[in-house]
Amino acid sequence: MAQRHLDPTDPTAEVVTGDALAAYLRAQATEFLRALRLHRETGGANGGASARDRSSARESGAVESVDAARALRRSARRISGSLHTFRPLLDSGWSEEIRPELAWLSGTLGLEHAYEARLERLLLALQRLSGVTVFPAQAVTAAAAPEGPGGPAAPDPTPERGNLTVGAAKAGALLERQLTLARTRAHSTALQALGSSRFHAVADKVAVLASEVPLTPTAPTTDLRPLAAAAEERLTDAITALPLVVAGHPYNAEALVHGLSPDPSPHPQDGPWHQVRLLLRLHRYAQEVLHAGNKPVDVRLLAAGQALNRHRDASEAAAAAAQAARTPRIAPATAYALGVLHADQRHEVEAARFAFQQAWQKQIVSAP
Amino acid sequence: MAQRHLDPTDPTAEVVTGDALAAYLRAQATEFLRALRLHRETGGANGGASARDRSSARESGAVESVDAARALRRSARRISGSLHTFRPLLDSGWSEEIRPELAWLSGTLGLEHAYEARLERLLLALQRLSGVTVFPAQAVTAAAAPEGPGGPAAPDPTPERGNLTVGAAKAGALLERQLTLARTRAHSTALQALGSSRFHAVADKVAVLASEVPLTPTAPTTDLRPLAAAAEERLTDAITALPLVVAGHPYNAEALVHGLSPDPSPHPQDGPWHQVRLLLRLHRYAQEVLHAGNKPVDVRLLAAGQALNRHRDASEAAAAAAQAARTPRIAPATAYALGVLHADQRHEVEAARFAFQQAWQKQIVSAP
Known part of the structure; x- marks a missing residue:
């Protein structure tokens, strides 16, 4: 399974040292700071309302904010993961301090999106299990088109639920209630986290990392x-x-x-x-x-x-x-x-x- | 897909004529009569009680009776199926009369076993879904072994349900009630059917078939x-x-x-x-x-x-x-x-x- 270029006993392979690690960490830290700036600019206030309730005026800001949070987590995961894998090459006190903080940040920021995705997955499954195939565009069209004479009367105000059994519709409503509540809470927690001194301490550390990686003295020559x-x-x-x-x-x-x-x-x-x-x-x-x-x-x-x-x-x-x-x-x-x-x-x-x-x-x- | 020996245009293949059909039908009719005799001897009274309630004294008779009913259906299906496939070679009035009767008999006799098998399948699935692996022998051992001091106290008198959730246990009990009722009814219907003049008419026809197959005049030379x-x-x-x-x-x-x-x-x-x-x-x-x-x-x-x-x-x-x-x-x-x-x-x-x-x-x- 070991791939050839990873074989440390192969003398012909190009040696990659701690310098490459430092470059990678600096790049990820820069990414992190860029995403953080974007997140602050877009307000990070997309939560608390389900996707369909968002007004289109706020839509683009909300989407950007979601993207920014994702980019923030993406670089946090990469920094944290690299610190773990290449532990011996880094100042141990520093990396043991920052890793749990990055994990906390990534977890806190990810929860809101996780609840949203979970709800979407479950509602789609309920529709699939009811034999309903609703594409988002179709649902909008059906809702917007006025009911012509002789057309089927919709007994249910939400057209996408029209063909569900009572049980499936109620299950969907229950899940929506529970997961939206969880999501709203996760959103508040994330907002609080982003305003906390704990977060500012992490951000400061990452800002330092963007210019100066605390390698051990031997790291630049270590494979x-x-x-x-x-x-x-x-x-x-x-x-x-x-x-x-x-x-x-x-x-x-x-x-x-x-x-x-x-x-x-x-x-x-x-x-x-x-x-x-x-x-x-x-x-x-x-x-x-x-x-x-x-x-x-x-x-x-x-x-x-x-x-x-x-x-x-x-x-x-x-x-x-x-x-x-x-x-x-x-x-x-x-x-x-x-x-x-x-x-x-x-x-x-x-x-x-x-x-x-x-x-x-x-x-x-x-x-x- | 057509297999070589089935190719009617292949002149080298051995010709199989209506005589083979007559021999097959006679053999199946004999099987039918043998199973019917066995069924009458064993009483055919295995139904109305679930498998675990049967006393071992009646056990062997019940098993034989189930086997007899299965053999009866087995030959009824084969006679009926052959009459369908080789319709042109048989007296059409006769075969159109007997086929629905055989289907009725086979369906009526099969229902009881179908309900029993369905219940067994569902109860086994409930146990599997509860992470319980009960082999019949184990269940008997567990029921027979006296609870030693310090051994786990069984809150439920039926040990095989001990590890089910309330929901799974109740679902099992509900299915058992409903399917046992259906099975008991099917058993009564089957008993009534076996005593009916309709059944005796079928049995008489099959008895004639065992010696004399109503082939068309051209059948013995038809491929x-x-x-x-x-x-x-x-x-x-x-x-x-x-x-x-x-x-x-x-x-x-x-x-x-x-x-x-x-x-x-x-x-x-x-x-x-x-x-x-x-x-x-x-x-x-x-x-x-x-x-x-x-x-x-x-x-x-x-x-x-x-x-x-x-x-x-x-x-x-x-x-x-x-x-x-x-x-x-x-x-x-x-x-x-x-x-x-x-x-x-x-x-x-x-x-x-x-x-x-x-x-x-x-x-x-x-x-x-």
Whole structure:
């Protein structure tokens, strides 16, 4: 599995030293500051209202703000990941101080978007499960077009719900209520975080990093490749421990085992996959450091990463559906729809594992 | 796709005439009468009580009776199917009279077993979804072993339910109630049918068939193979119309579309697959007539048929779970468990289609 250019014993390969790491960290820190400036300019006030409630006047600002938050998290993850992988080359006191702060920032800023995406995923699944195929443009057209004489009368004011059963519609409304509330809270928390002294301390540290990387004295002459190879090895070890043979058999029905378990967090089986997702990311960032953006995107690594993102999203959406079903005093039809939805998302989990297995096996086969 | 020995234009192939059909029908009629005698001897009184309630004294008689009913249906299906495929070779008035009667008999006798199997499938799925793996032997041991001091106290008198959530346990109890009732009714109907003059008329006709097959005058010199080839062509045409490309992509999520549809019979998509199941059976019986039991079992045809049986069973189990969820005044937790169960069985439907596609594609590839 070890790729040729990562082999530290190969004397012909070009040596990449701590200088490359410093350049990468400076570039990411600059990205971070740019995104932060953009985020402040656009106000960062897109939250608290669902996408469809936003007035178009605020729309572009909101979109830019979402992009800025994403860019902020993107560079925070890369800085944090590189500090982890290339730990021995950096001032340990400094990097141990900044890493948890970057993780806190990335987590806090990501939560709002995660709730929004989760709600969207679940509502789309409810429509799919009801045999309704609504494209956003269609929904708008249907809502805007006046009902002609003899045309079908819409009993429901929201046209996209017209064809749902009572149970599916109620389940959708319940999820929307719960996840919008969570999202609004996450938005407030993110706003508070961005105004906090804790955040300003992180921003100051990143500003320093943009010009001055605290390398150890020996770092400029140390080869980065053994550390990058170690990151890759941690990834491949974790993947070896995954039940890939089972995942490679379609319809193994593994992901829904414990689907009705009394355990409130019934999916410890997802843990190793989430872990691989993080290790895959660290491996990708280490490659970015080594190749300084000169290497073409590894399509299969990308496919594997996307499968694991989908795995995580479906796993969390399934948990949200199960959680909503525990709401007291809901109607049986609502609970039934949530049960179908939960199982559907757990099958998405299984499908994502299959997709990962397929992507990863390809990689092994094509390796020299 | 047409196999060589079925090609009616091939002059070197051995000609199979109406005499082979007559021999096959006589053999099946004899089987039918043998099974009927066995069924009368064993009393046919296994129904009305669930498997676990049967006392072991009645056990062997009940098992024999189930076997006898199965053998009765088995030969009834074969007679009926052969009359259909080789219609032109038989006295049309006679065969048009007996075919619906055989279908009625086979359907009436099969219903009781179908309800029993459906309940078993659903209860096993509920246990699987709860992460409980109970093998029948284990369950018996657990029930028989006295609880030692310090051993876990079983709050539930039925140990196999000990680890289910309230929702799963209640869903299981509801399904057991509903399907046992349906099964008891089917048992009474079957008993009534076996005592009816309608049944005696069928039995008399089959008794005549065992010695004397009403062939047309030209049948003994007519080649059976064009008719068998036509049956195979009907099968391959129906399979060509199936969405096999979709089914061949694992996790296509097709089977659960309409899973929450307000339509009470939301799965018209299953129809073509059920139809192929029947046509596959007719093709298999036609092969039996042609080869008089001298041909080894076609493993792939068998695999395809098993996949379609599983498709039918899962489709009907999913419908039973959805139906149970419409019971008034059930608890939300029960409805949730039934929703998960319904989705699980619909995924079984999808898995069965995938299995069929795999089995069938193999067959095409390996054909000369």
